[in-house]
Amino acid sequence: MRILLTGSTGQVGNALLSTLQRLDHNEIIAPQRAQMDLSNPDQVRQLIQDIKPDLIINPAAYTAVDKAEAEANLAQTINGDIPSIMAEEIKKIGGALIHYSTDYVFDGSKHAEDGSLIAYTEEDQTAPINVYGKTKLAGEQAIIASNCNHLILRTSWVYSTFGKNFLLTMLRLANEREELKIVNDQWGAPTWAGWIAQATTDIVSQWQTASMSQDWWKEYGGTYNFTSGGTTNWCGFAQEIMRQADVKRLLKKNAPVVLGIPSTDYPTPAKRPVNSILSSDKLRDKFGIQPPAWQDALAACLEPINN
Ligand SMILES: NC(=O)c1ccc[n+]([C@@H]2O[C@H](COP(=O)([O-])OP(=O)(O)OC[C@H]3O[C@@H](n4cnc5c(N)ncnc54)[C@H](OP(=O)(O)O)[C@@H]3O)[C@@H](O)[C@H]2O)c1
Numbered sequence: 265m266r267i268l269l270t271g272s273t274g275q276v277g278n279a280l281l282s283t284l285q286r287l288d289h290n291e292i293i294a295p296q297r298a299q300m301d302l303s304n305p306d307q308v309r310q311l312i313q314d315i316k317p318d319l320i321i322n323p324a325a326y327t328a329v330d331k332a333e334a335e336a337n338l339a340q341t342i343n344g345d346i347p348s349i350m351a352e353e354i355k356k357i358g359g360a361l362i363h364y365s366t367d368y369v370f371d372g373s374k375h376a377e378d379g380s381l382i383a384y385t386e387e388d389q390t391a392p393i394n395v396y397g398k399t400k401l402a403g404e405q406a407i408i409a410s411n412c413n414h415l416i417l418r419t420s421w422v423y424s425t426f427g428k429n430f431l432l433t434m435l436r437l438a439n440e441r442e443e444l445k446i447v448n449d450q451w452g453a454p455t456w457a458g459w460i461a462q463a464t465t466d467i468v469s470q471w472q473t474a475s476m477s478q479d480w481w482k483e484y485g486g487t488y489n490f491t492s493g494g495t496t497n498w499c500g501f502a503q504e505i506m507r508q509a510d511v512k513r514l515l516k517k518n519a520p521v522v523l524g525i526p527s528t529d530y531p532t533p534a535k536r537p538v539n540s541i542l543s544s545d546k547l548r549d550k551f552g553i554q555p556p557a558w559q560d561a562l563a564a565c566l567e568p569i570n571n
Contacts, residue, residue, distance in 0.1 A: 268317035271324030279461035344402030351410035360413035367420035368397035372537020383543035394534035413481035417490035424457035448499035448524030452540030456561040489542035492558035499524040
Protein backbone atom coordinates (compact mmCIF):
# COMPACT_ATOMS: atom_id res chain seq x y z
CA MET A 265 0.00 0.00 0.00
CA ARG A 266 1.33 3.44 -0.89
CA ILE A 267 0.55 5.97 1.84
CA LEU A 268 0.94 9.72 1.43
CA LEU A 269 1.41 11.11 4.96
CA THR A 270 1.23 14.87 5.56
CA GLY A 271 2.37 16.80 8.65
CA SER A 272 5.15 14.40 9.63
CA THR A 273 6.85 17.26 11.50
CA GLY A 274 3.75 17.67 13.70
CA GLN A 275 2.71 15.74 16.82
CA VAL A 276 0.35 13.21 15.22
CA GLY A 277 2.19 12.96 11.89
CA ASN A 278 5.50 12.30 13.60
CA ALA A 279 3.95 9.54 15.74
CA LEU A 280 2.33 8.04 12.62
CA LEU A 281 5.69 7.90 10.91
CA SER A 282 6.75 5.22 13.43
CA THR A 283 3.47 3.34 13.98
CA LEU A 284 2.78 2.94 10.23
CA GLN A 285 6.15 1.15 9.84
CA ARG A 286 4.66 -1.90 11.52
CA LEU A 287 2.22 -2.50 8.63
CA ASP A 288 3.25 -5.04 5.98
CA HIS A 289 3.85 -4.17 2.32
CA ASN A 290 3.81 -0.52 2.99
CA GLU A 291 5.45 2.46 1.31
CA ILE A 292 5.20 5.73 3.19
CA ILE A 293 5.80 9.00 1.39
CA ALA A 294 5.99 11.88 3.85
CA PRO A 295 6.84 15.14 2.10
CA GLN A 296 7.69 18.10 4.28
CA ARG A 297 6.57 21.68 3.77
CA ALA A 298 9.33 22.43 1.21
CA GLN A 299 8.02 19.66 -1.09
CA MET A 300 4.31 19.98 -0.31
CA ASP A 301 3.19 23.39 0.90
CA LEU A 302 -0.43 23.19 2.00
CA SER A 303 -0.91 26.87 1.29
CA ASN A 304 -0.30 26.03 -2.39
CA PRO A 305 -3.33 24.09 -3.70
CA ASP A 306 -1.90 23.57 -7.23
CA GLN A 307 1.28 22.03 -5.85
CA VAL A 308 -0.70 19.68 -3.58
CA ARG A 309 -2.97 18.57 -6.43
CA GLN A 310 0.00 17.88 -8.72
CA LEU A 311 1.85 15.93 -6.05
CA ILE A 312 -1.14 13.65 -5.38
CA GLN A 313 -1.51 13.04 -9.11
CA ASP A 314 2.21 12.16 -9.35
CA ILE A 315 2.34 9.90 -6.27
CA LYS A 316 -1.03 8.15 -6.85
CA PRO A 317 -1.37 6.98 -3.23
CA ASP A 318 -3.78 4.22 -2.11
CA LEU A 319 -4.28 6.18 1.08
CA ILE A 320 -3.74 9.79 2.14
CA ILE A 321 -3.39 10.32 5.90
CA ASN A 322 -3.70 14.02 6.65
CA PRO A 323 -2.79 15.16 10.17
CA ALA A 324 -1.31 18.40 8.80
CA ALA A 325 -3.35 21.46 9.65
CA TYR A 326 -3.23 25.12 10.54
CA THR A 327 -3.40 24.48 14.32
CA ALA A 328 -2.58 27.92 15.80
CA VAL A 329 -6.07 28.48 17.24
CA ASP A 330 -5.56 32.07 18.41
CA LYS A 331 -3.47 33.19 15.43
CA ALA A 332 -6.17 31.85 13.09
CA GLU A 333 -8.45 34.72 14.18
CA ALA A 334 -6.11 37.10 12.29
CA GLU A 335 -5.14 34.65 9.50
CA ALA A 336 -8.54 33.32 8.51
CA ASN A 337 -7.72 33.03 4.79
CA LEU A 338 -4.58 30.99 5.33
CA ALA A 339 -6.35 28.77 7.90
CA GLN A 340 -9.23 28.25 5.44
CA THR A 341 -6.83 27.26 2.63
CA ILE A 342 -4.97 24.69 4.76
CA ASN A 343 -7.88 23.35 6.84
CA GLY A 344 -10.76 23.79 4.41
CA ASP A 345 -9.61 23.92 0.76
CA ILE A 346 -6.72 21.42 0.85
CA PRO A 347 -8.82 18.55 2.34
CA SER A 348 -11.30 19.25 -0.46
CA ILE A 349 -8.55 18.83 -3.09
CA MET A 350 -7.27 15.69 -1.37
CA ALA A 351 -10.79 14.22 -1.38
CA GLU A 352 -11.35 15.09 -5.04
CA GLU A 353 -8.01 13.63 -6.19
CA ILE A 354 -8.15 10.47 -4.07
CA LYS A 355 -11.63 9.75 -5.39
CA LYS A 356 -10.33 9.88 -8.97
CA ILE A 357 -7.65 7.30 -8.06
CA GLY A 358 -10.10 5.08 -6.15
CA GLY A 359 -8.09 5.39 -2.91
CA ALA A 360 -9.06 6.64 0.54
CA LEU A 361 -8.48 9.62 2.83
CA ILE A 362 -8.00 9.59 6.61
CA HIS A 363 -8.36 13.12 7.91
CA TYR A 364 -8.23 14.56 11.45
CA SER A 365 -10.63 17.10 12.83
CA THR A 366 -11.42 18.65 16.18
CA ASP A 367 -13.74 19.06 19.15
CA TYR A 368 -13.79 22.75 18.17
CA VAL A 369 -16.40 22.04 15.48
CA PHE A 370 -18.90 22.21 18.37
CA ASP A 371 -19.95 25.28 20.35
CA GLY A 372 -19.53 23.45 23.66
CA SER A 373 -23.00 24.21 24.99
CA LYS A 374 -24.34 20.62 25.19
CA HIS A 375 -25.68 19.87 28.67
CA ALA A 376 -28.40 18.02 30.57
CA GLU A 377 -31.38 19.73 32.21
CA ASP A 378 -29.54 19.78 35.54
CA GLY A 379 -26.68 21.67 33.88
CA SER A 380 -24.24 18.73 33.80
CA LEU A 381 -22.22 18.37 30.60
CA ILE A 382 -23.04 15.57 28.14
CA ALA A 383 -20.57 14.07 25.67
CA TYR A 384 -21.04 15.00 22.01
CA THR A 385 -21.78 12.18 19.58
CA GLU A 386 -20.82 12.23 15.90
CA GLU A 387 -24.43 13.11 14.99
CA ASP A 388 -24.65 16.26 17.11
CA GLN A 389 -25.11 19.60 15.41
CA THR A 390 -21.82 21.40 14.69
CA ALA A 391 -21.56 25.13 15.42
CA PRO A 392 -17.94 26.31 15.71
CA ILE A 393 -17.28 29.47 17.71
CA ASN A 394 -13.83 30.36 16.41
CA VAL A 395 -12.08 30.67 13.03
CA TYR A 396 -10.02 27.51 13.50
CA GLY A 397 -13.18 25.48 14.24
CA LYS A 398 -14.98 26.99 11.25
CA THR A 399 -12.13 26.13 8.87
CA LYS A 400 -11.83 22.58 10.24
CA LEU A 401 -15.58 22.13 9.78
CA ALA A 402 -15.27 23.39 6.19
CA GLY A 403 -12.66 20.64 5.61
CA GLU A 404 -14.98 17.98 7.06
CA GLN A 405 -17.90 19.15 4.94
CA ALA A 406 -15.88 19.19 1.71
CA ILE A 407 -14.65 15.63 2.31
CA ILE A 408 -18.17 14.37 3.02
CA ALA A 409 -19.59 16.21 -0.03
CA SER A 410 -16.93 14.65 -2.30
CA ASN A 411 -18.23 11.19 -1.41
CA CYS A 412 -14.70 9.76 -1.47
CA ASN A 413 -13.74 6.81 0.76
CA HIS A 414 -12.89 8.57 3.99
CA LEU A 415 -12.56 8.64 7.74
CA ILE A 416 -12.79 11.91 9.66
CA LEU A 417 -11.29 11.40 13.13
CA ARG A 418 -12.21 14.16 15.59
CA THR A 419 -9.68 14.46 18.36
CA SER A 420 -9.04 16.96 21.17
CA TRP A 421 -6.35 18.52 23.38
CA VAL A 422 -3.49 16.72 21.61
CA TYR A 423 -0.13 16.46 23.39
CA SER A 424 3.11 14.52 23.10
CA THR A 425 6.75 14.84 24.10
CA PHE A 426 7.31 16.31 20.63
CA GLY A 427 6.29 19.64 19.13
CA LYS A 428 4.25 22.45 20.67
CA ASN A 429 1.63 21.44 23.23
CA PHE A 430 0.20 21.91 26.72
CA LEU A 431 2.29 19.13 28.32
CA LEU A 432 5.60 20.67 27.23
CA THR A 433 4.39 24.19 28.09
CA MET A 434 3.52 23.02 31.62
CA LEU A 435 6.95 21.38 32.06
CA ARG A 436 8.64 24.58 30.87
CA LEU A 437 6.56 26.71 33.24
CA ALA A 438 7.25 24.25 36.07
CA ASN A 439 10.92 25.09 35.62
CA GLU A 440 10.26 28.84 35.78
CA ARG A 441 7.52 29.27 38.41
CA GLU A 442 6.42 28.16 41.87
CA GLU A 443 2.70 28.65 41.15
CA LEU A 444 0.63 28.11 37.99
CA LYS A 445 -2.87 29.47 37.41
CA ILE A 446 -4.72 27.35 34.85
CA VAL A 447 -8.25 27.56 33.41
CA ASN A 448 -10.65 25.13 35.11
CA ASP A 449 -13.96 25.74 33.32
CA GLN A 450 -13.32 24.11 29.91
CA TRP A 451 -13.90 20.35 29.92
CA GLY A 452 -12.55 17.68 27.60
CA ALA A 453 -10.07 14.83 27.23
CA PRO A 454 -6.34 15.32 26.71
CA THR A 455 -5.34 12.91 23.93
CA TRP A 456 -1.83 11.55 23.39
CA ALA A 457 -0.57 11.77 19.79
CA GLY A 458 1.06 8.35 20.30
CA TRP A 459 -2.33 6.76 20.95
CA ILE A 460 -3.92 8.58 17.98
CA ALA A 461 -1.19 7.14 15.75
CA GLN A 462 -1.52 3.61 17.18
CA ALA A 463 -5.31 3.59 16.86
CA THR A 464 -5.15 5.00 13.31
CA THR A 465 -2.65 2.30 12.35
CA ASP A 466 -4.97 -0.37 13.83
CA ILE A 467 -7.74 0.93 11.57
CA VAL A 468 -5.50 0.95 8.48
CA SER A 469 -4.49 -2.60 9.36
CA GLN A 470 -8.18 -3.62 9.54
CA TRP A 471 -8.64 -2.23 6.01
CA GLN A 472 -5.55 -4.16 4.83
CA THR A 473 -6.94 -7.35 6.38
CA ALA A 474 -10.11 -6.75 4.35
CA SER A 475 -7.88 -6.81 1.23
CA MET A 476 -8.20 -3.01 0.94
CA SER A 477 -11.69 -3.50 -0.45
CA GLN A 478 -13.78 -0.53 -1.59
CA ASP A 479 -16.85 -2.05 0.12
CA TRP A 480 -15.07 -1.79 3.49
CA TRP A 481 -15.57 1.99 3.34
CA LYS A 482 -19.34 1.63 2.96
CA GLU A 483 -19.38 -0.24 6.28
CA TYR A 484 -16.67 1.64 8.18
CA GLY A 485 -16.21 5.03 6.50
CA GLY A 486 -17.52 8.23 8.10
CA THR A 487 -16.90 10.51 11.05
CA TYR A 488 -15.62 9.26 14.41
CA ASN A 489 -14.79 10.85 17.74
CA PHE A 490 -11.19 9.96 18.52
CA THR A 491 -10.22 11.05 22.02
CA SER A 492 -9.00 9.53 25.29
CA GLY A 493 -11.48 8.20 27.81
CA GLY A 494 -12.57 10.26 30.82
CA THR A 495 -12.90 13.98 31.31
CA THR A 496 -10.98 16.76 32.98
CA ASN A 497 -10.33 20.48 32.64
CA TRP A 498 -7.03 22.19 31.78
CA CYS A 499 -6.22 22.75 35.45
CA GLY A 500 -6.90 19.07 36.22
CA PHE A 501 -4.64 18.11 33.32
CA ALA A 502 -1.86 20.38 34.60
CA GLN A 503 -2.19 18.94 38.14
CA GLU A 504 -1.97 15.40 36.77
CA ILE A 505 1.13 16.33 34.74
CA MET A 506 2.80 17.63 37.92
CA ARG A 507 1.73 14.48 39.80
CA GLN A 508 2.97 12.07 37.16
CA ALA A 509 6.06 13.74 35.72
CA ASP A 510 9.19 13.17 37.75
CA VAL A 511 9.64 16.94 38.12
CA LYS A 512 12.23 16.63 40.89
CA ARG A 513 14.53 14.52 38.76
CA LEU A 514 13.74 16.25 35.46
CA LEU A 515 13.99 19.86 36.69
CA LYS A 516 15.90 19.46 39.97
CA LYS A 517 13.19 21.39 41.85
CA ASN A 518 9.79 20.83 43.42
CA ALA A 519 6.69 20.84 41.19
CA PRO A 520 4.77 24.15 41.32
CA VAL A 521 1.38 24.51 42.98
CA VAL A 522 -1.37 24.48 40.31
CA LEU A 523 -4.43 26.65 41.00
CA GLY A 524 -7.67 26.85 38.99
CA ILE A 525 -8.94 30.10 37.43
CA PRO A 526 -11.99 30.91 35.26
CA SER A 527 -11.51 31.50 31.50
CA THR A 528 -12.47 35.13 32.08
CA ASP A 529 -9.15 35.56 33.94
CA TYR A 530 -7.23 34.25 30.91
CA PRO A 531 -8.64 36.04 27.85
CA THR A 532 -7.55 34.69 24.44
CA PRO A 533 -8.21 35.99 20.90
CA ALA A 534 -10.21 32.82 20.03
CA LYS A 535 -13.19 31.70 22.12
CA ARG A 536 -13.00 28.09 23.38
CA PRO A 537 -15.96 25.74 23.93
CA VAL A 538 -16.85 24.97 27.57
CA ASN A 539 -17.78 21.39 26.72
CA SER A 540 -15.31 19.55 24.48
CA ILE A 541 -16.25 16.06 25.70
CA LEU A 542 -16.63 13.57 22.82
CA SER A 543 -18.20 10.12 23.20
CA SER A 544 -16.07 7.23 21.87
CA ASP A 545 -18.94 4.72 21.65
CA LYS A 546 -18.98 4.60 17.85
CA LEU A 547 -15.20 4.01 17.67
CA ARG A 548 -15.52 1.10 20.12
CA ASP A 549 -18.60 -0.39 18.43
CA LYS A 550 -17.29 -0.22 14.85
CA PHE A 551 -13.56 -0.87 15.25
CA GLY A 552 -13.33 -2.52 18.69
CA ILE A 553 -10.96 0.26 19.78
CA GLN A 554 -11.30 1.25 23.44
CA PRO A 555 -9.44 4.52 24.10
CA PRO A 556 -7.30 4.56 27.25
CA ALA A 557 -8.25 6.70 30.25
CA TRP A 558 -6.53 10.04 29.71
CA GLN A 559 -4.43 9.56 32.87
CA ASP A 560 -3.13 6.17 31.61
CA ALA A 561 -2.26 7.64 28.22
CA LEU A 562 -0.35 10.45 29.97
CA ALA A 563 1.62 7.84 31.93
CA ALA A 564 2.48 6.02 28.69
CA CYS A 565 3.58 9.27 27.07
CA LEU A 566 5.75 10.28 30.05
CA GLU A 567 7.35 6.86 30.47
CA PRO A 568 10.39 7.52 28.25
CA ILE A 569 11.21 10.86 29.90
CA ASN A 570 10.50 9.67 33.46
CA ASN A 571 12.82 6.65 33.08
N1 LIG B 1 -3.17 20.05 18.65
C1 LIG B 1 -4.38 19.91 19.18
O1 LIG B 1 -4.58 20.17 20.38
C2 LIG B 1 -5.51 19.40 18.35
C3 LIG B 1 -6.80 19.33 18.93
C4 LIG B 1 -7.86 18.84 18.14
C5 LIG B 1 -7.63 18.44 16.85
N2 LIG B 1 -6.37 18.52 16.32
C6 LIG B 1 -6.19 18.11 14.92
O2 LIG B 1 -5.31 16.99 14.93
C7 LIG B 1 -4.49 17.01 13.76
C8 LIG B 1 -3.02 16.87 14.16
O3 LIG B 1 -2.66 17.97 14.98
P1 LIG B 1 -1.18 18.12 15.57
O4 LIG B 1 -1.32 18.57 16.97
O5 LIG B 1 -0.36 16.92 15.24
O6 LIG B 1 -0.65 19.35 14.71
P2 LIG B 1 0.75 20.09 14.80
O7 LIG B 1 1.65 19.40 15.78
O8 LIG B 1 0.48 21.54 14.98
O9 LIG B 1 1.37 19.85 13.36
C9 LIG B 1 0.82 20.47 12.23
C10 LIG B 1 1.55 19.94 11.01
O10 LIG B 1 0.98 20.59 9.87
C11 LIG B 1 2.06 21.07 9.07
N3 LIG B 1 1.70 22.25 8.33
C12 LIG B 1 1.09 23.38 8.76
N4 LIG B 1 1.01 24.28 7.76
C13 LIG B 1 1.60 23.70 6.68
C14 LIG B 1 1.82 24.11 5.34
N5 LIG B 1 1.47 25.33 4.89
N6 LIG B 1 2.43 23.24 4.49
C15 LIG B 1 2.83 22.02 4.91
N7 LIG B 1 2.66 21.58 6.17
C16 LIG B 1 2.04 22.41 7.04
C17 LIG B 1 3.16 21.41 10.08
O11 LIG B 1 4.38 21.50 9.37
P3 LIG B 1 5.56 22.47 9.88
O12 LIG B 1 6.31 21.67 10.92
O13 LIG B 1 6.36 22.72 8.65
O14 LIG B 1 4.92 23.71 10.46
C18 LIG B 1 3.06 20.21 11.00
O15 LIG B 1 3.75 19.10 10.46
C19 LIG B 1 -4.84 18.31 13.03
O16 LIG B 1 -5.78 18.02 12.04
C20 LIG B 1 -5.49 19.16 14.08
O17 LIG B 1 -6.42 20.08 13.52
C21 LIG B 1 -5.32 18.97 17.04
